[in-house]
Amino acid sequence: MDVKNFNTIPETIPIKKIVKETDTIWTFQFEYNLESKPGQFLMLWIPGVDEKPFSIAYDDGKEFWLTIAKVGSATEELFKLKEGDLIGIRGPFGTHYKWEKGKHLVLLAGGYGAAPLYGLARAAVEDGCKVDFVVGARSEDLLLYEERVSALGSNVTYHAATDDGSKGHEGYNTEILEEIIASKDGEGVSKIYACGPEMMMKRAAEIARDKGIKSELALERYMKCGFGVCGQCCVDETGVCVCKEGTVFDGERALGFSEFGKYHRDSMGKKVEW
Amino acid sequence: MSDKLWAMANLKVNFCGVEFENPTVLASGVLGVTSASLKRVVEMGAGGVTTKSIWMEEHKGHKNPTMFGTEHFFLNAVGLSDAGIEKARGLFAEYGEPAGSGAKNVRPAPVIASIVAGKQSEFADLTEEIVKSRPDILEVNISCPNVEDEFGIPFACDLLLAADVTKVVRRKLDELGSKIPMIVKLSPNVPNIGRIAKACADEGADGFCAINTVGPGMVIDLKTRKPILANRVGGVSGPAIKPIAVKAVNDIHKATGLPIIGTGGVMTGEDAIEMMMAGATLVGMGTMVYYREVGGFGEVVKEMGDWCDANGVEVVGDLIGSIK
Ligand SMILES: Cc1cc2nc3c(=O)[nH]c(=O)nc-3n(C[C@H](O)[C@H](O)[C@H](O)COP(=O)(O)OP(=O)(O)OC[C@H]3O[C@@H](n4cnc5c(N)ncnc54)[C@H](O)[C@@H]3O)c2cc1C
Ligand SMILES: Cc1cc2nc3c(=O)[nH]c(=O)nc-3n(C[C@H](O)[C@H](O)[C@H](O)COP(=O)(O)O)c2cc1C
Numbered sequence: 001m002d003v004k005n006f007n008t009i010p011e012t013i014p015i016k017k018i019v020k021e022t023d024t025i026w027t028f029q030f031e032y033n034l035e036s037k038p039g040q041f042l043m044l045w046i047p048g049v050d051e052k053p054f055s056i057a058y059d060d061g062k063e064f065w066l067t068i069a070k071v072g073s074a075t076e077e078l079f080k081l082k083e084g085d086l087i088g089i090r091g092p093f094g095t096h097y098k099w100e101k102g103k104h105l106v107l108l109a110g111g112y113g114a115a116p117l118y119g120l121a122r123a124a125v126e127d128g129c130k131v132d133f134v135v136g137a138r139s140e141d142l143l144l145y146e147e148r149v150s151a152l153g154s155n156v157t158y159h160a161a162t163d164d165g166s167k168g169h170e171g172y173n174t175e176i177l178e179e180i181i182a183s184k185d186g187e188g189v190s191k192i193y194a195c196g197p198e199m200m201m202k203r204a205a206e207i208a209r210d211k212g213i214k215s216e217l218a219l220e221r222y223m224k225c226g227f228g229v230c231g232q233c234c235v236d237e238t239g240v241c242v243c244k245e246g247t248v249f250d251g252e253r254a255l256g257f258s259e260f261g262k263y264h265r266d267s268m269g270k271k272v273e274w
Numbered sequence: 275m276s277d278k279l280w281a282m283a284n285l286k287v288n289f290c291g292v293e294f295e296n297p298t299v300l301a302s303g304v305l306g307v308t309s310a311s312l313k314r315v316v317e318m319g320a321g322g323v324t325t326k327s328i329w330m331e332e333h334k335g336h337k338n339p340t341m342f343g344t345e346h347f348f349l350n351a352v353g354l355s356d357a358g359i360e361k362a363r364g365l366f367a368e369y370g371e372p373a374g375s376g377a378k379n380v381r382p383a384p385v386i387a388s389i390v391a392g393k394q395s396e397f398a399d400l401t402e403e404i405v406k407s408r409p410d411i412l413e414v415n416i417s418c419p420n421v422e423d424e425f426g427i428p429f430a431c432d433l434l435l436a437a438d439v440t441k442v443v444r445r446k447l448d449e450l451g452s453k454i455p456m457i458v459k460l461s462p463n464v465p466n467i468g469r470i471a472k473a474c475a476d477e478g479a480d481g482f483c484a485i486n487t488v489g490p491g492m493v494i495d496l497k498t499r500k501p502i503l504a505n506r507v508g509g510v511s512g513p514a515i516k517p518i519a520v521k522a523v524n525d526i527h528k529a530t531g532l533p534i535i536g537t538g539g540v541m542t543g544e545d546a547i548e549m550m551m552a553g554a555t556l557v558g559m560g561t562m563v564y565y566r567e568v569g570g571f572g573e574v575v576k577e578m579g580d581w582c583d584a585n586g587v588e589v590v591g592d593l594i595g596s597i598k
Contacts, residue, residue, distance in 0.1 A: 005344075005345055006343055006344060006345045006564070006565060007343070007344050007345065008342040008343050008344075009342050009343075009344060009493060009502060010339060010342065010495070010502055012495050012497045012498055043338070043339070045338075045339055045502070047495065047498040047500045048498075048500050049337075050337045050338055050504065051337075051338035051339040051504070052338065074337075086497055086498050088339075088495065088498075088502070090339075090342065224338055224340050224341070224352070225340070225341050225342075227564065228305075228563065228564075228567060228568065229304055229305070229341065229561075229563050229564050230303075230304070230305075230307070230340070230341065230352065231304065231305035231306055231307040231308065231311045231326070232307055234305065234307060234308050234310060234311035234314075235310070236308065236310045237310045238310060238314065239305075239308065239310035239311040239312070239313055239314030239315075240314070241305075241311075241568075244567070265307070265308075266357075267334065267335065267355060268332055268333065268334065268335070268355050268356055268357040268358075268361075269307040269308065269326075269355070269356065269357050269361060270332075270357035270361055
């Protein structure tokens with residue numbers, strides 16, 4: 001088990017800085033050596049309120065960031081907190097993205113999926129990789145991380161797709177993915193990484209499989225413990241815990257989960273269709 | 275250490291007439307939400323599995339944090355979240371039909387249905403529903419400490435209430451003509467667990483599962499001065515509670531002589547052997563998954579076999595209640 005000394009009691013630390021990406025998506029920054037790898041997540045405890053899983057967007061050994069969308073009761077309480085307020089962390093948990101030095105990678109992000117993929121892009125560029133970073137959103141104002149990704153240098157290309165065409169390609173980001181692969185430059189793509197809505201990830205994994213390219217996806221399921229005990233995030237029909245053996249899975253493996261792209265479960269274990 | 279692949283000892287046990295390939299079973303509430311998850315636990319080596327406790331209706335449970343651990347103990351207050359009998363029906367259908375039923379999809383190992391309710395009458399209704407899914411054993415959970423705000427102290431902490439629930443379920447099973455063995459899951463948080471077990475035995479319990487979690491306990495964050503569990507308090511499990519569990523199992527064994535699923539702090543094959551010596555026929559493990567992951571089931575089974583072989587024990591069942 002990769003949890004040090006089996007201690008998973010949340011540790012409370014102050015929020016160092018809050019950066020507003022959009023009205024409802026903020027990045028919370030902490031000064032702390034999390035020792036995480038790109039694609040991992042942690043459990044964030046809002047003392048006295050609730051505790052929820054969030055992907056780690058950035059971790060340089062001195063600070064880490066979480067980019068969080070306000071979607072419900074816990075995140076609403078979180079958005080009331082201020083810099084300096086205490087918050088609890090447990091983790092990091094889960095598997096991480098894997099890449100090889102000097103390869104051409106395509107990263108496909110939907111919604112806040114851009115945040116953890118930024119962490120991957122940053123690490124991969126340091127390893128001499130060339131990265132196409134493809135983000136999809138409803139409209140331009142919801143596109144995340146453009147400046148940070150572009151600032152990673154000339155080895156990274158930021159592509160945007162919006163539903164309303166307000167920026168970049170009008171349509172799905174998977175269409176850009178297909179274009180990149182079909183282009184001359186696309187012949188060298190060694191892996192596709194996807195993080196975002198499940199249907200988007202499924203499409204990405206299918207495209208990758210059809211082209212004989214490897215892929216990695218970060219699955220989301222309802223989580224309570226984060227370390228493979230409660231059984232809340234087990235997927236059919238393998239019974240694999242997403243929090244422990246994922247959240248990052250090989251695309252091929254994820255396509256083999258019978259529930260993938262079909263349903264997930266709520267906090268009581270009841271099936272909910274996507 | 276030997277490097278043989280198979281234990282020579284016979285690890286099979288019979289619990290209330292149900293055959294188990296080995297004495298290990300998954301305890302209720304851990305990896306028990308879905309059929310696929312239960313099947314995986316069997317694949318990893320468990321002799322049997324217990325569902326997460328099933329309610330008649332949907333039950334939300336507590337907010338997070340619901341659990342965490344340290345080297346020594348684990349604390350949880352899940353609050354018995356469950357989607358009710360309808361979901362449970364689906365789970366049993368996916369898990370498969372009883373061994374010897376001649377059905378195509380035979381279950382990979384016995385499944386114990388854990389049921390929970392807030393009132394005696396609900397236990398009766400739930401029993402009626404659950405037997406339709408033909409679990410191998412019915413486990414009546416009267417000992418969860420994490421729903422006290424809702425339901426007051428657990429039935430298992432009051433001799434008369436514990437006996438009464440047992441009677442209600444027994445009567446219902448008899449009325450239905452059901453032969454499913456019924457065991458009662460007891461709480462260690464009582465002055466004399468043997469007396470409570472005896473009272474349940476007198477009302478028709480076929481066996482017991484002991485223990486549920488200890489406490490409740492509390493962990494406070496020093497900086498915010500807030501208890502960490504959303505429920506503030508939770509049940510203690512894991513390595514720290516093993517001596518309490520071993521003693522409780524031995525007390526129940528002496529008081530009733532009925533079969534017991536000895537549960538609480540079992541992490542290794544030797545822990546399991548100790549539990550059997552105290553009087554357990556089966557050995558339940560929940561928190562072990564935190565320390566050894568789901569693969570721990572097969573490892574514990576192997577360790578039990580190794581211990582038997584090294585100590586000249588040919589049939590593991592001979593160890594039951596062999597404490598001197
Ligand atoms: C591995 C993982 C990584 C995630 N990373 C991010 C991230 O980087 N940024 C971000 O904004 N969100 C992320 N999420 C989703 C985030 O956990 C939910 O948005 C959050 O829990 C919502 O809580 P709420 O009380 O505000 O909303 P609620 O009203 O409780 O729920 C809104 C929706 O959030 C989801 N959700 C709620 N609780 C959980 C839970 N315990 N586990 C999983 N999903 C839940 C449900 O699908 C629900 O429909 C991640 C989820 C997982 C599993
Ligand atoms: C996360 C968790 C959830 C649990 N849920 C239940 C439950 O739903 N029903 C029940 O009877 N016991 C439940 N228990 C108690 C266990 O089944 C077991 O009796 C107890 O944890 C002691 O065994 P252990 O040390 O092997 O975990 C739960 C325990 C844990 C750790």
